[in-house]
Amino acid sequence: MHFDIDQYYSRMNSGEVILAYKGSISSELITNVLEVIDAKLEDLIIRKSIKKKLYNVLVESLQNLYHHIDDLPDSTNGKFDVHFGIFVITKEGERYKVSTGNFIRNDKIQPLQDRLERVMSMSKEELKNLYKQILNNQDFTKKGGVGLGLIDMAKRTDGQLDYQFREYNEDYSFFNLDIYV
Numbered sequence: 001m002h003f004d005i006d007q008y009y010s011r012m013n014s015g016e017v018i019l020a021y022k023g024s025i026s027s028e029l030i031t032n033v034l035e036v037i038d039a040k041l042e043d044l045i046i047r048k049s050i051k052k053k054l055y056n057v058l059v060e061s062l063q064n065l066y067h068h069i070d071d072l073p074d075s076t077n078g079k080f081d082v083h084f085g086i087f088v089i090t091k092e093g094e095r096y097k098v099s100t101g102n103f104i105r106n107d108k109i110q111p112l113q114d115r116l117e118r119v120m121s122m123s124k125e126e127l128k129n130l131y132k133q134i135l136n137n138q139d140f141t142k143k144g145g146v147g148l149g150l151i152d153m154a155k156r157t158d159g160q161l162d163y164q165f166r167e168y169n170e171d172y173s174f175f176n177l178d179i180y181v
Contacts, residue, residue, distance in 0.1 A: 009022050012176075
């Protein structure tokens with residue numbers, strides 16, 4: 001099974017697109033995107049609480065994308081940059097959707113899926129307690145974080161997260177996370 005990233009990106013761009021990007025993910029890009037989207041949201045969203053929630057979810061999702069992207073090997077024949085990722089912000093009716101996508105090594109899928117399922121099944125109070133517990137224990141990951149991004153997004157969106165893994169090759173899959181605000 002071969003996953004077509006261009007087709008997938010086109011499908012992600014359906015609806016009222018606020019911002020879309022496909023390419024190399026860098027800290028400079030994220031800084032620039034956050035500046036642009038802050039100005040755009042000022043014009044698009046009247047309710048400050050929605051703007052703040054959407055902006056915070058965007059910050060967390062872009063940070064997760066940047067910090068947890070798996071570098072692709074040269075075997076992609078130059079089709080993708082080693083730090084390849086996608087993000088799309090759309091408006092769907094009365095809510096907004098932040099979609100991110102990146103390649104992930106297949107051996108990392110199960111732990112991530114378990115974490116996502118756990119976070120998505122928790123109540124707001126349980127998420128709040130888990131957040132505090134992790135902060136108090138300061139259990140840092142290999143990438144330097146404490147793993148609060150998913151928990152924070154789930155708290156802010158009442159667990160309105162959706163995800164999927166699409167097989168790319170024997171070593172990698174494409175991970176897509178949709179967050180609804």
